[in-house]
Amino acid sequence: MSYDNERKDIRAAMDRLLAGTPLRSDGALTVLALAAEADVKRHVLTHRHTDLKDEFYAKVRARGHVPDSERKLRAELREARERLATAAQEIKRLQGEVDMFARAVNVLEVENAQFRSQQDRGRASVVALPPPPR
Known part of the structure; x- marks a missing residue:
């Protein structure tokens, strides 16, 4: 096919696609559909x-x-932005829980240190707790 004939076929295909009356393609307004409609290879449009x-x-x-x-x-x-926003909220919630647990661990460490120092001085007494009710 000559260069001029290719151009003529491509222009005719362009007109058909834009008019919504495709003959050889799915009618999508894409280069692939234009190439199929003009009956040329895609690279002819993208390179030549x-x-x-x-x-x-x-x-x-x-x-x-x-x-x-x-x-x-x-x-x-x-959809990806919505999932990202949801994930960010979940991360914020989980970070709050982590911070709460970190504070609890710190309090327990302080209490443990105090208990150990009392135990070392002989003033600590351990009392067994009753079993939980069933």
Whole structure:
């Protein structure tokens, strides 16, 4: 296929996709669909006819259409941000618990040190606790 014929086929495919009347593709407004619609390899658009690829994307953006792939990525990003916010809240909650347990351990260490010093001076008495009720 000649260079000029490729360009003519790509432009015709571009018009069909933008009109919503695809013949050979799924109708998505992507380079892959444009290549399939024009019956050319994708690399022909991305390497040989980059001006037509850029023109196609400019027309898609000018119409205010958001490609399905971008919509999907935006949804995934939104979900990831929600999961991140949830994880951040959980981390904050767990950090509060860790801080509480650290304070409890510190109090127990102080009490243990006091008990040991009393025991060393012979003033400590240990009393057995009654078993818990059943």
